[in-house]
Amino acid sequence: MGAFDWFWKAMGATSERNTKKSKGIVDAAHAQLESLEELENHELSTRARALVKDGEITDKAEFLALLSIASSRTLGMTPFNVQNQAVLRLLEGDVIQMATGEGKTLVGAMAATGFALTGKRVHLITVNNYLAERDAEWMRPLVEFFGLSVAPVTEKSTRDQRVVAYQSDVIYAPVTEIGFDHLRDNQITNRSQTVQVPADVAIVDEADSVLVDEALVPLVLAGSESAVQSTGMITDVVAHLEETEHYTIDAEGRNVFLTDEGARIVEKRLRIDSLYSDEHIGSTLVRVNLALHAKALLLRDVHYIVSDGKVALVDGSRGRVAELQRWPDGLQAAVEAKEGLEVSEGGRILDSITLQALMRRYPMVCGMTGTAVEATDQLRQFYDLHVSVIDRAKELKRFDEADRIYATMEDKNHAIVEEIAHIHETGQPVLVGTHDVAESEALAEVLEERGINVNVLNAKNDAEEARIIAEAGDLGRVTVSTQMAGRGTDIRLGGADEADHDQVAELGGLAVIGTARHRTSRLDNQLRGRAGRQGDPGLSLFFVSLDDDIVTSGGADTELTVNPDATGRVDSKRVKDFVEHCQRVTEGQLLEIHSQTWKYNQLLADQRDILDQRRARLLDSDQALQELSQRAPERTAALEGLDDDVLTQAARDIMLFHLDAEWSEHLAMMDDVRESIHLRAIARETPIDEFHRIAVREFKDLAQRAVDQAVETYQRVEIDSQGAHLEDAGWKRPSATWTYMVSDNPLAGGGNSVVSGIANMFR
Incomplete structure (x- = not known):
């Protein structure tokens, strides 16, 4: 047996032992329920707290029993044994796999309450704003039963509401809100401006989505700048360019390049000598490339929609509007110009952090999802997390039909x-x-023409998401949904009130149809999991064509001879195996991209930690004043009459301004380096090694440059009883900030998204 095989066998044995041990504790908890039921509410609460010593639970079985009784009394929900097992594994720090409809919301609330009783502050990270608000209110009675506090943080929460909410023992919030609040807190100049309070534990709902699918998505805080890029004329020029003759798109559809003829046309119409001259390569050429990217690679109603005269990004992993998100680096302006909209104000990146780096800031991370096993490698490699599979409370009755494969996209769509x-x-x-x-x-349009009434759930109406998805199991209902929209909301047979449950069950339950395989089998299984809830019958069926992205990408350079029948269907084990192979290839591509991107991001994450420590010292002491006084003692002497607190804060404001400005410049520069680093391979240098070399070299001087500039500002800026007048001296922090996310996953799309003919795909 090889060392690698031995390792995985050992990990499996450990998981099995944990499962057996957990079931034993759950059985012991169940045996205590009857005797503990006799206790009054306050006695239950007191007894639970008494089971905690030095932050550890002394009797896990009794602790679980007390949580179960509290759940029953406050919510009317008595957890199954498998739910108690899931709670226990969360308390041990695992990612648990529970099937759809098995009660993850209650499990998360019980685990959060358990952690809070041990003195830990908990962030329960939800999929979206709606679920954060809904679940916080729904589970509030359980949390408050033990004298603990709970609150949601959502996109619409005001600053004051956030300050109060983050003081709670249990906080429900989307990961983006937590991340953006963290970034904004990194811009403060006085501790009184802090919004967040550090948490000890993150319980992540839909953990595979947050920790894997979106792990490398950077959350970005940007600040306004007065200059607005003049993209209109360039957009007009680029709009007339033709593919192949004037530009080409690479095989993966990720990059677009001007041909020599295209460059000549652009130069002629812009009346410039050369796009590649020193005068234009850093400005005009950049804007031309952005306009070309917007024209050729970003598709309306696929990557973005236009709503109320504004461009709204679509979250590729969920098919919903990505709220408060923008593209960076002038790309937003290029798309706005392409659509003939008012071009929004430009800006510069103040700070950014990937979701993966954000999650690694928590001392403890655990989570829940219906599809964790397929993400085991990533969870272990990037977070050192283990997966525990929780059995269903009732046996699965869903029938998963074999894929129906068709030779062409047209044949497949007709069959769907x-x-x-x-x-x-x-x-x-x-x-x-x-x-x-x-x-x-x-x-939906084709189905309506057939006389079939359809409920459509996509990025254009995601505000109605919960209502639409809750009714998707009603008699005769047809719901068309983008990607995994509606995760977190149960689909009950017979509608939300289950009035026609038995009739729908007799018909076979909910039928789930996938119009194409996803880039990973895990995403397929997420969709399958919408059917067969809590022992209900159900059906899942995926359609595939040999024109689908997953096949053309994963099976590139492979010639396949097929013999379709009259409908275009291909019924061949060899072809089915080939489709499975293509999906494994794209899964491998995703893991490789994750690994490579992690290597690029990790060094910047380490540098951010160093910067955070520097910021904390400046915020929590008089170090800024000490350093400036050592370098400019005469200036400090001249300010001797000022109040010590005023002078200390003035020095702090100056130091932090220049430290933040240097970090912003560092991020911008490293972003530019990252964009061009592939060219290093031409010189036979390893791109990642060269990236690290440049990042280390530039960061090494960052703090010193910030101090030098701070000393210069300290010596000449006006400082009086009101503090340092930085704005009067031209040192102005951004007047407005906004946040956005940038997809760093080039394979995030998929399915039927093709550049041409998309509107007629089902005809």
Whole structure:
């Protein structure tokens, strides 16, 4: 047996031992329920607290029993044994895999309450704002039963509401809000301006989505600048360029390049000598490339929508509007100009952090999802997290039909419509998972023409998400949804009130149809998991064409001879195996991209930690004044009459301004380096090694440059009883900030998204 095989076998044995031990503790907890039920509410609360010593639970079985009784009394929900097992594994720090509809919301609340009883502050990270608010209110009685506090933080929370909420024992919030509040707190100049309070534990709902799918998405805090890029004329020029003749797109559809003829046309129309001259390569060429990217690679109703005269980004992993998000580096302006909209104000990056780096700041991370096993490698490699699989409370009755494979996209899409119509005639509810907005709307339009009433859930109406998805199991209902929209909301047979549950169950339950395989089998299984909830019957079926992105990408350079029948269907084990192979290839590509991107991001994350420590020292002491006084003693002597607190804060303001400005410049420069680092391979240098060399070299002088500039400012800026007048001297912090996310996953898309003919895909 090789060392690698031995390692995985050992890890499996450890997991199995943990599962057996957990079940034993749960059985012991169940045995104590009857006797503990006799206790009054205050006695239960007191007894639970008494079971905690030095932050550790002394009797886990009794502790679980007390949580169970409290849940029953406050919420009317008595947890199954498997739910108690899940609570225990969360308290041990695992990522648990629980099937859809098995009660993860209650499990998360019980675990959060358990952690809080041990003195730990908990962030329960939800999928979206709606669930943060809903679950905090829903689970509030359980948390407060033990004298603990709970509050949500959502996009609409004011600053004052956030300050209060973060003081709570349990905080429900989307990961983006937590991340953006962290970035904003890194811009403060006085501790009184702090919004967040550090948390000890993060319990992540839909853990695979946050910790893996979106792990390398940078959260970005940007500040306004007065200059607005003049993109209009360049956009007009680029709009007339033709693919192949004037520009080419690479095989993966990630980059676009001007041809020599294209460059000549642009130069002629812009009336410049050369795009590649020193005068234009850093400005005009950049804006031309951005406009070209916006024209050729960013598709309306796939990557973004236009709503109320504004460009709104679409979250590729969920098919919903990405709230408060923008593209950086002039790309937003290029898309706005392309759509003929008012070009928004430019800005510069003040700070950024990836979700992965954000999550690694917590002393403890655990989580819940329906598809953790497929992400085991990533969870262990990047977070040192273990996966525990929790059994279903009731046996799975869903039938997972084999994929139906078609030779062409046209044949496949026709078959999808026919299958939906066939199932709909029986009254069985259908949930169709598509890959983007345009596909969902094209399919819905064709179904409507067939006389089938359709509920569409995509980025254009995500405010109605919970209502639409909750009714998706109703009799005769057809719901078309982008990606995994609606995760976190149960689909109950017979509608939200389950009035027609038995009738729908007799028809076979919810039928889930996937219009294409995803880049990973885990995403397929997330969609499958919407059917077969809590022992209900159900059906899942995926359609595949040999034109799908996953096949053309994962099976590139492979010639495949097929013999389709009259409908275009290909029924061959060899072809089915090939599709499985293509998905494994794209899964490998995603893991490699994650690994490589992690290497680029990790050094900047380490540098951010050093910067944070420097910021903390400046905020929490008079170190700024001491350093400036040592370098400019005469200036300090001249300010001797000022109040010590005023002078200390003035020095702090000056030091922090220049430290933050230097960090912003460092991020911008390293972003530029990252964009061009692939050129290092031409010189036979390893790109990642060269990136690290440059990052270390530049960061080494960052703090010293900030101090030198701070000394210069200290000597000449006006400082009086009101503090340092930095703005009067031209040192002005941004008048406004905004946040956005940038996808760093080039394979995030997929399915049927093609550049041309998308509106007619189902005809």
